[in-house]
Amino acid sequence: MSHDHDHDHETPSGPALRAEALEALLLERGLLDPAEVDAVIANYGERVGPLNGARVVARAWTDAAYRQRLLADGTAAAEELGIVGGPGGQMERLVVVENDPAVHNVVVCTLCSCYPWALLGLPPRWYKDPAYRSRVVREPRAVLREFGVEVPAEKALQVWDSSAEVRYLVLPERPEGTEGLSEAQLAALVPREAMIGVAVLQALAGEGA
Amino acid sequence: MAPQQGGDARLQLGAEVAPPTENGELVFEAPWEARVFALAHHLCDAGLYSWDDFREALIAEIAQWDAAHPRGEGYVYYERFQAALEGLLVSRGLVAPGALEAETAKLAARPHGHDH
Numbered sequence: 381m382s383h384d385h386d387h388d389h390e391t392p393s394g395p396a397l398r399a400e401a402l403e404a405l406l407l408e409r410g411l412l413d414p415a416e417v418d419a420v421i422a423n424y425g426e427r428v429g430p431l432n433g434a435r436v437v438a439r440a441w442t443d444a445a446y447r448q449r450l451l452a453d454g455t456a457a458a459e460e461l462g463i464v465g466g467p468g469g470q471m472e473r474l475v476v477v478e479n480d481p482a483v484h485n486v487v488v489c490t491l492c493s494c495y496p497w498a499l500l501g502l503p504p505r506w507y508k509d510p511a512y513r514s515r516v517v518r519e520p521r522a523v524l525r526e527f528g529v530e531v532p533a534e535k536a537l538q539v540w541d542s543s544a545e546v547r548y549l550v551l552p553e554r555p556e557g558t559e560g561l562s563e564a565q566l567a568a569l570v571p572r573e574a575m576i577g578v579a580v581l582q583a584l585a586g587e588g589a
Numbered sequence: 590m591a592p593q594q595g596g597d598a599r600l601q602l603g604a605e606v607a608p609p610t611e612n613g614e615l616v617f618e619a620p621w622e623a624r625v626f627a628l629a630h631h632l633c634d635a636g637l638y639s640w641d642d643f644r645e646a647l648i649a650e651i652a653q654w655d656a657a658h659p660r661g662e663g664y665v666y667y668e669r670f671q672a673a674l675e676g677l678l679v680s681r682g683l684v685a686p687g688a689l690e691a692e693t694a695k696l697a698a699r700p701h702g703h704d705h
Contacts, residue, residue: 395621395625395665395667395668395671396619396620396621397693397696397697398671398675398689398693399621399624399625399628399671400621400624400693400696401689401692401693401695401696402625402628402671402674402675402678402684402689402692403624403628404692404696405684405688405689405692406628406632406678406683406684409683411632411635411637411683412628412631412632413631416631416634416635417624417627417628417631418627420626420627420630420631420634421623421624421626421627491648491651492644492647492648492651494644502626505666508666509663509666510655510661510663510664511663514661544641544644544645
């Protein structure tokens with residue numbers, strides 16, 4: 381595609397080519413089953429995904445006892461819904477932080493883009509970008525404003541930096557106007573961004589609005 | 590009514606992203622990124638290394654990049670991811686040093702016809 385990389389002396393090393401070469405080598409050595417690789421892609425693209433996180437949020441909104449358990453031990457509460465496993469089958473400790481009228485939470489991984497894959501699927505592009513990772517710590521209100529989220533000055537803003545051991549998930553505030561919705565309908569309202577903390581859910585227009 | 594989505598463009602991170610059509614959106618810039626991502630997971634699932642090992646390699650790759658680019662030039666995340674995977678496999682003796690370069694050159698020497 382791009383023709384501006386240098387052709388001086390090196391062997392061709394476009395990342396796509398290198399990826400293909402690596403797969404070929406591993407296949408040759410019998411270390412790899414290409415169908416399994418395809419399955420991983422399909423799993424993250426289709427079955428895993430923000431839907432799992434949204435199910436957790438919707439359950440917490442509709443079941444006060446579950447919400448308590450979720451805030452006390454996110455890993456166990458996710459497992460209750462059958463959500464387990466990142467790579468290698470293990471899930472890092474999940475800590476769920478709750479937004480309320482006094483506090484807004486936002487999640488980042490400054491070190492390497494750690495992300496609760498089992499709950500949110502693959503990380504969005506901006507999450508991995510150095511600009512987000514450094515700026516959200518230094519000036520979270522400004523970054524959130526760019527996402528269209530205005531956090532009032534009187535509201536505390538808590539930034540959670542993921543680590544090798546802990547993944548954070550934001551439990552957003554349940555929007556007004558959703559009293560009559562079922563758990564599944566609620567889950568459909570919760571986008572990935574709200575569970576990272578860079579979006580807030582708007583009240584549903586309709587009755588009473 | 591529609592919840593906030595994306596925000597990518599507003600952060601002006603230098604590239605457009607595929608519009609997030611729905612929750613299950615994939616977030617790879619190119620097919621090879623997905624292959625490398627899935628490869629790293631598959632090999633971990635197969636027990637060749639632990640995810641902690643991989644993550645340490647990735648953290649080291651990114652730190653190395655940051656150190657070499659003091660003015661904060663961005664990197665392509667999956668290129669760091671790929672470098673971490675390659676380094677880990679070589680250090681574990683699963684890929685011979687130099688083998689990857691040789692294989693890449695071999696593939697590059699294939700008759701072209703599309704892509705270039």
